[in-house]
Amino acid sequence: MSSPTPPTELMPNLEPQAISSGHEGGLRDQVNAYFSRLKNGEMGALPAVGALLVLGVLFASLSPFFLTEINFANLFVQAAQLTTLAVALVFVILLAEIDLSAGVTAGVAMDVFYLTTNAGIGWIPALIIALVVGAAIGYILGFFVAKVGVPSFVITLAFFLGLQGVALILLGDGGLFRVEVPEVKAIMNSNIPVAGGWILLAVMVAVSAALGLYDRARRTRKGLVNRPITLLIAKTGVLAIIGGVIVYILNLNRSQGINPIAGVPIVIPIVVAIIFIGTFVLDRTTFGRHLYAVGGNPEAARRAGIKVNRIRITAFIITSTLAVIAGLFHVSRIGVVEAAAGRTIVLSGVAAAVVGGVSLFGGRGRLVHAAIGAMVISIIDNGLGLLGLSAGISFVVTGTVLALAATVDAVSRKRSGGSVMRS
Amino acid sequence: MTVPVIELRDIKKSFGPVDVLKGVDLKAYAGKVTALVGDNGAGKSTLIKGLSGVQPYDSGTVLFEGKEVHVHDPRQAGALGIEVVYQDLALCENLDIVQNMFLGREETDQGTLDESNMELQATKALQSLSVRTVKSVRQKVSSLSGGQRQTVAIARSVLRNAKLVILDEPTAALGVAQTEQVLNLVRRLADSGVAVIIISHNLVDVFKVCDDIAVLYLGRMVAQIETKKTNQADVVGYITGTKTYGGK
Numbered sequence: 227m228s229s230p231t232p233p234t235e236l237m238p239n240l241e242p243q244a245i246s247s248g249h250e251g252g253l254r255d256q257v258n259a260y261f262s263r264l265k266n267g268e269m270g271a272l273p274a275v276g277a278l279l280v281l282g283v284l285f286a287s288l289s290p291f292f293l294t295e296i297n298f299a300n301l302f303v304q305a306a307q308l309t310t311l312a313v314a315l316v317f318v319i320l321l322a323e324i325d326l327s328a329g330v331t332a333g334v335a336m337d338v339f340y341l342t343t344n345a346g347i348g349w350i351p352a353l354i355i356a357l358v359v360g361a362a363i364g365y366i367l368g369f370f371v372a373k374v375g376v377p378s379f380v381i382t383l384a385f386f387l388g389l390q391g392v393a394l395i396l397l398g399d400g401g402l403f404r405v406e407v408p409e410v411k412a413i414m415n416s417n418i419p420v421a422g423g424w425i426l427l428a429v430m431v432a433v434s435a436a437l438g439l440y441d442r443a444r445r446t447r448k449g450l451v452n453r454p455i456t457l458l459i460a461k462t463g464v465l466a467i468i469g470g471v472i473v474y475i476l477n478l479n480r481s482q483g484i485n486p487i488a489g490v491p492i493v494i495p496i497v498v499a500i501i502f503i504g505t506f507v508l509d510r511t512t513f514g515r516h517l518y519a520v521g522g523n524p525e526a527a528r529r530a531g532i533k534v535n536r537i538r539i540t541a542f543i544i545t546s547t548l549a550v551i552a553g554l555f556h557v558s559r560i561g562v563v564e565a566a567a568g569r570t571i572v573l574s575g576v577a578a579a580v581v582g583g584v585s586l587f588g589g590r591g592r593l594v595h596a597a598i599g600a601m602v603i604s605i606i607d608n609g610l611g612l613l614g615l616s617a618g619i620s621f622v623v624t625g626t627v628l629a630l631a632a633t634v635d636a637v638s639r640k641r642s643g644g645s646v647m648r649s
Numbered sequence: 650m651t652v653p654v655i656e657l658r659d660i661k662k663s664f665g666p667v668d669v670l671k672g673v674d675l676k677a678y679a680g681k682v683t684a685l686v687g688d689n690g691a692g693k694s695t696l697i698k699g700l701s702g703v704q705p706y707d708s709g710t711v712l713f714e715g716k717e718v719h720v721h722d723p724r725q726a727g728a729l730g731i732e733v734v735y736q737d738l739a740l741c742e743n744l745d746i747v748q749n750m751f752l753g754r755e756e757t758d759q760g761t762l763d764e765s766n767m768e769l770q771a772t773k774a775l776q777s778l779s780v781r782t783v784k785s786v787r788q789k790v791s792s793l794s795g796g797q798r799q800t801v802a803i804a805r806s807v808l809r810n811a812k813l814v815i816l817d818e819p820t821a822a823l824g825v826a827q828t829e830q831v832l833n834l835v836r837r838l839a840d841s842g843v844a845v846i847i848i849s850h851n852l853v854d855v856f857k858v859c860d861d862i863a864v865l866y867l868g869r870m871v872a873q874i875e876t877k878k879t880n881q882a883d884v885v886g887y888i889t890g891t892k893t894y895g896g897k
Contacts, residue, residue: 248787448765510761522743530753589743
């Protein structure tokens with residue numbers, strides 16, 4: 227493959243031909259390339275970001291309370307659980323599968339957490355046990371889907387029903403059970419010191435920029451062209467500005483009483499870390515690459531020697547385990563466990579992922595898309611709540627947004643040629 | 650005569666009472682394109698599936714570069730240097746060209762994907778085949794035409810340093826210009842020292858690009874001849890069974 231092949235009579239004049247990598251050209255070429263990708267239907271999270279801005283402006287103009295510091299903090303805290311669940315679901319949605327039981331899995335795992343902490347076990351081992359319960363449920367789901375061949379919709383629906391029963395059996399009939407763990411309560415209800423918020427933001431921006439520079443160095447070492455560095459600077463700048471605004475507002479005193487309340491809620495860096503680590507795994511590891519491959523074309527993945535079943539089972543384990551963390555956030559916020567926990571939120575989680583631009587057809591989407599989608603749904607809930615509109619209206623609006631997002635997904639898939647030439 | 654890259658001797662395979670391969674011989678040489686032709690049901694697919702390890706033969710000898718080998722699964726075939734480019738291309742449309750070419754054999758550096766290394770090698774592999782139809786190695790496969798997809802699938806075998814590449818109907822779904830491009834590519838692949846076997850129904854293509862023609866008829870190899878020494882009418886005769894190869 228190293229020596230150039232001699233010309234043949236079929237193709238007489240062969241001169242070496244440069245093949246580009248999409249990294250060539252200045253800023254203008256890169257921007258043009260981005261727009262042409264948009265036109266080809268690769269819109270990613272753009273519609274969701276647009277929706278987020280429109281809704282933000284709309285609610286800000288309709289409700290004087292929307293832009294207050296306290297509501298800003300509330301919005302982020304309220305969104306944390308949904309964001310984590312949506313991010314969790316992305317792993318199975320990328321395989322064109324679904325996990326309807328993720329919410330109740332989290333519920334059951336947190337019931338176990340309640341029972342073990344009540345029995346005197348420390349909260350850290352109890353949390354590990356809860357995560358293992360989640361992982362075990364994920365393994366069983368993955369086993370049924372991958373090895374037995376039961377459609378994920380059906381088997382997770384069965385678990386959705388069955389685990390509700392398990393929750394009732396574990397907790398007994400009805401009632402709320404208070405979780406007396408201050409560390410758990412703190413996640414959603416306490417804040418990082420003001421300086422800590424800035425330090426964490428600085429670390430995040432630095433890590434992101436360092437990764438970008440590391441990639442460039444690797445390309446340079448191989449003699450490959452790099453994108454203009456202004457692009458990396460701009461990306462880092464946007465991240466720093468958005469993060470800076472959020473940290474700044476959250477660091478303002480939002481108390482309406484005498485004692486000041488300020489700082490980034492503890493849950494936010496946890497969610498950011500989950501998204502960051504998850505994205506790293508999806509983008510930069512062999513497992514992540516194989517997950518996308520199986521989602522795009524399982525047969526091609528199998529022929530390429532990828533252990534498709536192992537990837538499927540692992541994805542279900544990740545989804546269920548991360549869902550337990552979403553459940554932990556829920557318990558932290560309301561302070562109790564109940565048998566009915568997690569029944570309704572899972573569909574919002576799927577909706578969030580789809581609204582953000584994760585394709586239910588599999589193989590396309592990123593964790594940050596799901597997070598943005600979760601923000602859209604949370605902002606609808608929050609804003610309509612502030613306007614005093616009924617929950618009914620909120621559901622109608624959320625449903626409409628989801629229908630719109632699913633339409634965008636289907637249309638862009640058609641336009642990007644996803645359905646044509648499919649073998 | 651040089652040692653063939655692959656030599657099959659007296660290969661037999663039956664499915665229950667049906668004898669699909671009834672003692673087939675085949676040779677494929679480095680640097681040569683060998684066509685495997687035959688009507689539907691002649692046993693072409695079964696022959697190829699045995700070579701690729703998907704469906705092992707019942708009996709017979711497989712010699713790889715003169716040494717007897719037993720291929721029982723696709724991994725063994727891959728380890729020997731046998732690559733099959735299937736008719737339905739086995740590419741992931743949601744991934745780009747580089748990602749597809751390295752699928753299942755990703756290069757890593759300190760535990761993470763070594764994208765720049767993979768990109769460099771993929772580009773070199775495409776350039777070694779003088780591919781000029783592909784604009785960017787970071788294009789998604791969903792944006793490629795059928796011919797470009799074939800190109801990627803064939804270039805993948807170059808990347809894997811295949812010694813024998815088997816192409817199953819590489820031009821079946823392609824237009825005229827794209828067929829031309831893929832045939833050029835096949836020729837260049839062989840010129841780089843790889844043994845190529847093409848399964849095809851299109852005799853025009855076969856005569857354009859192949860050095861040898863092997864004809865299967867109802868599970869028997871009725872002829873393996875140099876393309877120069879025969880013509881289309883004769884080959885059609887062998888395929889349909891209305892003529893027998895005299896020189897046998």
